[in-house]
Amino acid sequence: MIEQKLLEIENLSTTFSRGGMALPAVRDVSFSVGKGEVLGLVGESGSGKSVTLRSVLGLSKRYGDVTGSVKWCGTDISGFSERKMRQVRGCEIAMIFQEPMTSLNPLLTVGLQITETLSAHTKLNGAERRKRAIEMLDMVGIPSAAERLGDYPHQFSGGMRQRVMIAIALAAHPKLLLADEPTTALDVTIQAQILDLIMLLAKEMDMGVVLVTHDLGVVAQTCRNVAVMYAGRIVEQGAVRQVLKSPHHPYTVGLMRSVPQDVPPRTQLYSVPGTPPSLENLPAGCAFAPRCQNTSSNCKIERPMLVNTDAGRKLACFNPVQALQGELA
Amino acid sequence: MTSTVMEIKDLALEFKVSRSIVDVIRRRPGKVVRALNGVSLHMEKGETLGVVGESGCGKSTLARCIVRLYEPNRGKIKFRNQDIFAADFRNDRSYNKRVQMMFQDPYSSLNPRMTAGQIITEALSVHEMRPPAEIPARMAELLDLVRLSQDAAEKLPHEFSGGQRQRIAIARALAVEPEVLIADELVSALDVSVQAQVVNLLLELQERLNLTIMFVAHDLRLVRHVSNRVAVIYLGRIVEIGDSESLFSNPAHPYSQALLSAAPSVDPDDTSGAIRLEGELPSPLNVPPGCAFHVRCPYKTENCTRDIPVLRLIENMGEVACHNAEEIAKNA
Numbered sequence: 001m002i003e004q005k006l007l008e009i010e011n012l013s014t015t016f017s018r019g020g021m022a023l024p025a026v027r028d029v030s031f032s033v034g035k036g037e038v039l040g041l042v043g044e045s046g047s048g049k050s051v052t053l054r055s056v057l058g059l060s061k062r063y064g065d066v067t068g069s070v071k072w073c074g075t076d077i078s079g080f081s082e083r084k085m086r087q088v089r090g091c092e093i094a095m096i097f098q099e100p101m102t103s104l105n106p107l108l109t110v111g112l113q114i115t116e117t118l119s120a121h122t123k124l125n126g127a128e129r130r131k132r133a134i135e136m137l138d139m140v141g142i143p144s145a146a147e148r149l150g151d152y153p154h155q156f157s158g159g160m161r162q163r164v165m166i167a168i169a170l171a172a173h174p175k176l177l178l179a180d181e182p183t184t185a186l187d188v189t190i191q192a193q194i195l196d197l198i199m200l201l202a203k204e205m206d207m208g209v210v211l212v213t214h215d216l217g218v219v220a221q222t223c224r225n226v227a228v229m230y231a232g233r234i235v236e237q238g239a240v241r242q243v244l245k246s247p248h249h250p251y252t253v254g255l256m257r258s259v260p261q262d263v264p265p266r267t268q269l270y271s272v273p274g275t276p277p278s279l280e281n282l283p284a285g286c287a288f289a290p291r292c293q294n295t296s297s298n299c300k301i302e303r304p305m306l307v308n309t310d311a312g313r314k315l316a317c318f319n320p321v322q323a324l325q326g327e328l329a
Numbered sequence: 330m331t332s333t334v335m336e337i338k339d340l341a342l343e344f345k346v347s348r349s350i351v352d353v354i355r356r357r358p359g360k361v362v363r364a365l366n367g368v369s370l371h372m373e374k375g376e377t378l379g380v381v382g383e384s385g386c387g388k389s390t391l392a393r394c395i396v397r398l399y400e401p402n403r404g405k406i407k408f409r410n411q412d413i414f415a416a417d418f419r420n421d422r423s424y425n426k427r428v429q430m431m432f433q434d435p436y437s438s439l440n441p442r443m444t445a446g447q448i449i450t451e452a453l454s455v456h457e458m459r460p461p462a463e464i465p466a467r468m469a470e471l472l473d474l475v476r477l478s479q480d481a482a483e484k485l486p487h488e489f490s491g492g493q494r495q496r497i498a499i500a501r502a503l504a505v506e507p508e509v510l511i512a513d514e515l516v517s518a519l520d521v522s523v524q525a526q527v528v529n530l531l532l533e534l535q536e537r538l539n540l541t542i543m544f545v546a547h548d549l550r551l552v553r554h555v556s557n558r559v560a561v562i563y564l565g566r567i568v569e570i571g572d573s574e575s576l577f578s579n580p581a582h583p584y585s586q587a588l589l590s591a592a593p594s595v596d597p598d599d600t601s602g603a604i605r606l607e608g609e610l611p612s613p614l615n616v617p618p619g620c621a622f623h624v625r626c627p628y629k630t631e632n633c634t635r636d637i638p639v640l641r642l643i644e645n646m647g648e649v650a651c652h653n654a655e656e657i658a659k660n661a
Contacts, residue, residue, distance in 0.1 A: 044520040143608075158384070159609055187383040187547060188591040189606045195593075196605065214520060217550075217593030241597045258525035259595050260554035265574065266377075266532060269554065271525035275490055 004074060006176050006208045007056070007093075008032040012068035014048075014055045023279040025051045025064065027232045028306075033176060033208040038199070040223035040240065041212045042255070044276055048232040049212045050098070053178045057095060058085045073175075091121035094174035098181040100161035104153040110137075110164050111149030114171050121172040136167040140197060159190035166194070170201065176208040177201075183218065195222050216259055220244055228252050231277055231287035234306055238313035248309070248320040250292045286317070294319040334509060334541050335372040335395070335428075340404035341365050341565075342390060346614070362613045364390040365401065366565040366621075369640070372509070377535065377542045379556030379573060381549060381588065383610050387565040388545045389433075392513045395543070396430040408509075426456050429502035433514035435494035439486040445472075445497050446482030452504040471500045475530060492523035499530065509541045517546060528555060549592045553577045558647075561585045564613060564621040567640060571647015581646040581654050584622050620652065628657055 014026040026048040033039050041049045054060045056070055058080065070078040077088060089095075097103040105113060114133040118124055124132060130149070137145035140163040153161055162182060169177060179198065183191035199222055202209050211223060219226050219240060227237040228249065236249040247253045254272035263269065274291040283289055289299040296319055306316040346360040364387045372378050382388050393399045395406060397413060406413050413424055432438035439448060449468050453459055459467050472481055475496040486494055495515060502510060512531070516524040532555060535542055546552050552559060553573060560570040561582065569582040580586045587604045606625050611617055617624050623633040632652050640648040643655065651657070 044522065157609060187610075188549065189383060189588060190609060192591040192593075192605060215593070216521070216595045220595045220597040220599075221593040244595060244597055255521060256595065258522045260525075260528075260550045261595055263554065265554055266557075268529050268532065269525040271529060272522040275492070275523070 005032040005034050005071075006037075006073060007210075008069075008071040009056065010069045010071070012052065012055055012066070012070065014051050014060050014064050014066050016060075016064040021280055024232055024282065025279060026055060028068070029229075029232075029234055030306075031227055031234070031237065033210055035175070035208055036202055036206045037225065038202055038209040038211060038223045040219035040226040041210060041229060042214060042216060042219055042226060043229035044214065046276060046279075047229040049229055050180050052229075053095065053180055053210065053212060056178065057089050057093060058082075087121075090117055090174075091172045092174055093176045093178065094169035094172065095178040096162075096165050096169050096180060096182045098184065100158055100165050103165060104161060106153050109150050109152055110156070113164070114149075114168050117168055117171045132171065133167075136171050137164070139170075140164075140167045141193065142167075159186050159194070162186060162190075162194060163197075166197065173205065174207065176210070178210045178212075180212045181214070182211070184213070184215075191218070198222070216244065216255060228255070231282060232279070233287065233316065234314070235288065235316045236314065237306070238311075242311070242313055248313070248315050248322070249288075249317045250294050250319075250321055251288050253321050254291075294321060332374045333371050334374050334409065336405075336407040336410075337368060337370050337391075337395075338405045338407070340368045340391070340394060340401050340406065342387075342394060342399060342401045360614050363616050364565055364613060365394070366616065367404065368562070368565070368567055369404075370560055370567060370570060372541050372543065374508075374541055375535075375539050376557040377544055377555050379552035379559040380543060380545045380562060381547060381552050381559060382562035383588075384547070385610055385613060386562045387613070388547075388562055389513050390565075391562070392430065392511045392543065392545050395509075395511055396428055397424070398430075422456070426505045427507050428509040428511065429505060429507040430511040430513065431495070431498045431502050431515050433517060435491045435498065435518055438498060439494060441486050444483055444485055445477070445489070445500075448486075448497060449482075449500055449504050452501050456505045458505055467504075471504055474503065474534070475500045490523070491519050492527055495519065495527050496530065499527075499534070503534065503538070506538075507540070509543070511543045511545070513545045514547070515544070516551065517548065524551070531555070549577075549589060561588065564611065564616055566621060566650065567648075568622065568650045569647060570640065571649075575645075576647055579646065581643060581649040581658060582622075582651050583626050583628050583657060587625075620650075628653055 010030045012026060012029045016023045016025055029052055043049050051060055055066050060066055069076050072088060111133055114136060115129040118129045118132055133149060134145045142148055142160060142163055156164060183194050198209060201207055213219060223240050226240050226243050227234045230251050236243055236252045247256055257270035260269055272291055277283060277287055285300040285302055286304050289295050299318055304316045304318050306314050309315045342365040344362040344364055346362060348359045368391060380388050394401055400414060411418055446468060449471055450464055453464050453467060469479060472479060477496055516527050544552060544555050556573040559573045559576050560567050563584050569585045577589060580589050587606045590604045608625050611624060619634040619636055620638050623629040630653060638650045638652050640650045643649050
């Protein structure tokens with residue numbers, strides 16, 4: 001029997017419009033997350049990673065046009081009313097937002113912000129909610145949790161605030177966690193602590209995680225599967241080991257090579273030439289073609305589809321890079 | 330042959346926290362943020378000195394002291410044997426010309442109402458680098474140097490991407506033909522692929538113009554890549570300083586060890602034991618006595634809570650400020 005996936009997204013597209021112009025922020029994105037699975041979503045800023053997550057939760061509906069299907073435990077939730085969506089959001093699917101500095105309400109105490117989620121989604125009474133809030137803060141590693149419930153966000157440091165965000169997200173025991181750059185604003189030592197915590201919870205509570213990041217190191221160390229996004233589309237998708245060890249899409253190769261690891265110090269780093277295209281005028285063919293070194297004539301005319309290649313890997317490229325070591329090293 | 334360009338001795342800087350009215354009434358003493366607690370280092374001509382540490386450790390404060398944005402409470406900074414805070418040198422603008430700083434945030438460090446051309450021209454004319462007639466030609470040369478197209482001169486900062494803005498900042502800094510560049514988190518706000526472009530440019534310009542660079546950053550892989558020597562700072566104090574490669578491959582101070590192992594490797598198979606630090610950086614309002622790191626240190630001894638360790642040269646390693654460095658190295 002095939003295990004039921006938690007989240008299945010098919011052909012998700014989100015289009016914003018500005019001054020009558022359509023901005024395709026996300027195009028035909030499909031992926032699925034199972035129980036206890038950690039999926040990494042990587043790409044440069046503006047590649048549509050965050051918008052994808054927001055579209056899953058129905059947060060982009062108000063600003064743009066969202067099409068495609070989002071299946072949560074088998075039911076399509078993309079057409080849910082705001083009211084019905086609210087029962088899923090925060091309760092079954094929780095999200096950690098990028099900036100711990102701005103996503104907490106500065107006027108409410110941390111304790112209130114955690115118990116707020118609980119009163120919306122659980123039947124616990126006041127005392128139980130308080131108890132759970134202390135438990136959550138304890139779990140995310142905030143010392144003397146009981147005393148800190150009455151503190152305001154400004155009394156916490158950046159790392160602590162991010163932990164509070166995680167505590168809020170996890171308070172109602174969600175089955176899926178969408179984490180939008182949870183550690184980008186933090187120092188490496190704190191980043192390691194937070195990622196360890198998320199991994200531990202994924203394992204212990206069998207929680208699915210979608211981790212958006214632009215740090216390939218984070219993906220390598222925490223995720224099982226990874227999807228690389230470029231200009232709103234997934235260009236390569238597969239198991240982490242497969243994709244990072246032998247990337248096939250020229251963009252993934254470029255990303256991997258621009259990380260200064262295992263290169264002689266003070267030599268020129270590889271960099272992908274050019275800049276990402278603006279959404280207002282995406283190239284007709286493959287969006288990466290203008291920056292790609294492996295182009296052929298049809299790259300500029302036709303858009304490559306995301307197709308299965310070897311052993312579960314999906315790739316959208318006409319001229320994949322075959323071996324990283326042989327040709328490029 | 331190398332020569333010392335910059336010498337910093339025992340630099341200390343405290344910021345007074347403004348007292349609230351309640352504190353004044355209750356006669357509570359004002360609090361003091363101890364941002365730097367005695368930093369000593371030197372920079373040689375043509376080298377890159379990397380400075381790493383967690384946020385709040387005093388990296389940026391150090392950088393700002395060097396360009397005289399802050400005045401230290403104690404200690405000296407000598408540039409070519411000239412004390413830069415000496416009364417007769419303080420207003421000497423030629424220093425600002427020879428030591429230039431580039432800032433972290435490419436979105437707020439350029440005046441949004443000046444075009445890229447005006448920004449660079451301002452630097453050229455204020456310091457009278459060229460006679461007015463030659464300024465346009467020099468500006469074109471600078472844009473070319475940082476690989477921006479000539480029509481960039483007419484554009485306002487918001488029309489550029491983050492990477493391009495940082496290049497304008499580099500062009501502005503280079504306009505006055507400095508000897509020393511202070512790069513405070515120059516590429517932290519940029520994406521990996523753009524980061525590589527800016528770093529490449531910096532390395533290339535350094536070679537061509539024989540610049541001395543202080544590279545302040547929190548991305549350890551990047552610091553390892555660009556630096557000749559690296560200083561690790563913890564709560565306003567250097568805990569380890571030494572040759573980049575040997576420090577990264579064989580860190581001696583327990584804090585450097587933890588910091589370096591916390592950077593995730595891009596190789597999924599490389600799960601080699603990361604050392605996890607407990608807790609967070611203590612507040613600089615309240616620096617622990619003795620070795621400031623002892624509250625998080627797995628190797629602490631009684632001595633650590635009492636005496637402040639000084640930087641000392643350890644064989645086969647750089648300079649380390651730890652009482653037990655030899656013991657730790659032996660057991661590793």
